[in-house]
Amino acid sequence: MKQIAITRYGSPDVLAAREAPTPAPADGEVRIAVRAAGVNFADVLARVGLYPDAPKPPVVVGYEVAGTIDAVGKGVTRLHVGDRVIALTKFGGYSTEVVVAEAFAFPLPHDLSDAEGAALPVNYLTALLALYKMSNIAPGETVLIHGAGGGVGIAAIQLARLRRAIIIATASAPKHAALVAYGVDHVIDYRTTDVTREVRRLTSGRGVDVVLDPIGGRSFETSYRLLAPLGRLVVFGVSAISRGERRNWWHAARTMLQMPTFKPLSLINHNRGVFGLNMAHLWSERSQLASAMQLLLQEVNAGRLLPIIAKTFPLERAADAHRFMQARQNVGKIVLTV
Numbered sequence: 379m380k381q382i383a384i385t386r387y388g389s390p391d392v393l394a395a396r397e398a399p400t401p402a403p404a405d406g407e408v409r410i411a412v413r414a415a416g417v418n419f420a421d422v423l424a425r426v427g428l429y430p431d432a433p434k435p436p437v438v439v440g441y442e443v444a445g446t447i448d449a450v451g452k453g454v455t456r457l458h459v460g461d462r463v464i465a466l467t468k469f470g471g472y473s474t475e476v477v478v479a480e481a482f483a484f485p486l487p488h489d490l491s492d493a494e495g496a497a498l499p500v501n502y503l504t505a506l507l508a509l510y511k512m513s514n515i516a517p518g519e520t521v522l523i524h525g526a527g528g529g530v531g532i533a534a535i536q537l538a539r540l541r542r543a544i545i546i547a548t549a550s551a552p553k554h555a556a557l558v559a560y561g562v563d564h565v566i567d568y569r570t571t572d573v574t575r576e577v578r579r580l581t582s583g584r585g586v587d588v589v590l591d592p593i594g595g596r597s598f599e600t601s602y603r604l605l606a607p608l609g610r611l612v613v614f615g616v617s618a619i620s621r622g623e624r625r626n627w628w629h630a631a632r633t634m635l636q637m638p639t640f641k642p643l644s645l646i647n648h649n650r651g652v653f654g655l656n657m658a659h660l661w662s663e664r665s666q667l668a669s670a671m672q673l674l675l676q677e678v679n680a681g682r683l684l685p686i687i688a689k690t691f692p693l694e695r696a697a698d699a700h701r702f703m704q705a706r707q708n709v710g711k712i713v714l715t716v
Contacts (some may be wrong), residue, residue, distance in 0.1 A: 380471040382696040382714075383436045387427035389623040390697035390704075392435075401477045408483055410463060413492035414690075415471040416442040417498055418529070419592075419617055419698050420658070425565040425700065426625040431658050432468070440471020441657070443487055444495030445716075453481050462486040463526035464495040466503075472696055474716050481664045484671050487678045490685070495684035497529065497711035502674050503667065504614055504657055506534035508590055512653040513669070514608040517542040519587035522577060522604060524597065525617065526562065527553040529711040532686045534590055535560050540682060543648070544587075546580060549575055556709045560686070577604050585609060594618045595633040602638065605613055607649045613653040623704060686710030 379400045403409045420440045424432035430693050432439065444464045447457055457463065465483040469655050482634050509515045515538060526547030527648050538545050539561045547557050548568040566576050574678055577586060585606035591597055595614030601611050619633045620626075620708040640652045660667060677683040688708035691699040695715050703712050 379473055379475040380693070381438045381470075381474070382434060382693055383438045384425050384585075386430075386435045387425065390425070390700040393510070393700065395694055398473075400475050403449050403477050403572045404452060405423075406480055407477050408447050408454055408457055408463075408465075408480055409475060409477045410443060410445040410465055411447040411448045412443045412445040412471070412474055412476055412716050414444045414496035414716065415473075415693070415714045416441075416496045416529075416703075417499055417696075417703060417714060419615065419703065420619075421472075422621055422700055422703060426620055426623070428619055428625055428630055430494075432629040432636075438468065438470050438472050440473070440714075441467055442496055443467055443471050443476055443490040443497040445476075447483070448495070450480075453593070456480055457485075459573065462492075462687065464498055466499050466582065466667070468658070472693065472714065473564075473691070474681040479664075480670060480687055483590075484668075484675060487675060493687050493690050493713040493715060494685040494715050497687060498674060498678070499671070500657060501529035501711060502533040502683070502685070503538075503670055504530050504655065505537050505590075506670050506674060508612040508614060508655055509534060509537050509588070512612050512655065512671075513588040514540050515543050515588050518544070520581060520606075521588040521590065522546045522548070522586045522587070522601070523562075524548050524568075524591045524593050526557055526565075527706075528592070529688075529708075530590075530592060530614070532560065532710050534563060536683055540677065546577060546586065550706070553709050563653070565584060574600060574604060575663045576709050585699045588612070590614070592617055595636040599638040602640065602650065603647070603653065605650045609649075610651045611657055612653045623701075688712055690715050692716075 423429035547562045589601040591601045592615030595618040688710035
């Protein structure tokens with residue numbers, strides 16, 4: 379089989395094709411002939427050497443795929459050879475074949491393409507856990523979504539709309555028209571506008587009920603201060619830690635030092651909550667992930683959710699996909715296709 383591996387830390391050019399033995403599924407596992415694989419910012423952080431959960435190079439990254447089952451191990455009962463599926467993969471997704479536990483593979487809705495299927499698992503599970511499980515957003519509440527043009531941002535917009543929330547989003551100006559079309563009520567250009575002042579104006583000084591923040595650094599402190607009484611902040615990434623195509627230790631260290639320490643008395647006195655979310659650390663929670671995925675698939679099958687694809691790249695052009703992501707040009711998901 380073919381894989382795209384990170385051969386060493388560095389620019390997108392360190393991504394290179396390699397051949398590897400086709401894996402055989404063990405008991406309780408299925409093998410998937412991959413047709414599409416999602417690209418996530420964690421992949422970029424792994425490539426530059428700023429993702430502590432990733433094995434050291436050479437390593438094949440990728441957390442989600444869509445394709446067709448071509449082999450099953452003993453004890454597999456729910457899925458069969460020939461089934462179209464989507465799956466969560468703990469690394470290894472940039473491959474033409476992957477093996478996963480049956481519990482992490484799910485039927486691909488008939489109306490979705492392979493690329494749309496690959497856009498579902500990581501981004502939509504992250505958004506659903508943040509909005510429905512952790513912050514339990516309610517109708518009429520206001521949510522502030524940072525980085526709203528990305529894969530998680532678009533998923534969060536769709537899920538917040540289903541809960542009839544008021545949506546404020548931050549994004550660069552070229553993305554505003556698309557975000558409004560997807561249902562955002564107010565869009566703020568973080569490059570030219572004082573986000574804090576504008577959010578205060580939009581909420582008549584009260585603040586927002588929920589903030590989703592994947593940025594990190596000083597942004598976490600700003601997001602916390604924008605919470606209304608009983609507000610909830612969900613932090614699920616530190617995209618600000620990476621600048622440029624290579625690792626910059628000075629910038630990474632400065633970003634980490636700018637992160638706030640949330641003090642219990644401040645949380646109590648301001649009636650606020652802070653949640654941390656890392657999908658990579660939820661692999662042991664199979665039942666909770668399966669339940670969340672079933673809810674997502676119900677909404678997709680009912681026509682209430684549709685993954686938005688920003689751009690697809692052939693698997694062998696994974697380097698170009700990383701460049702596109704780091705340029706922050708995407709509105710929606712970036713997907714590799716086989």
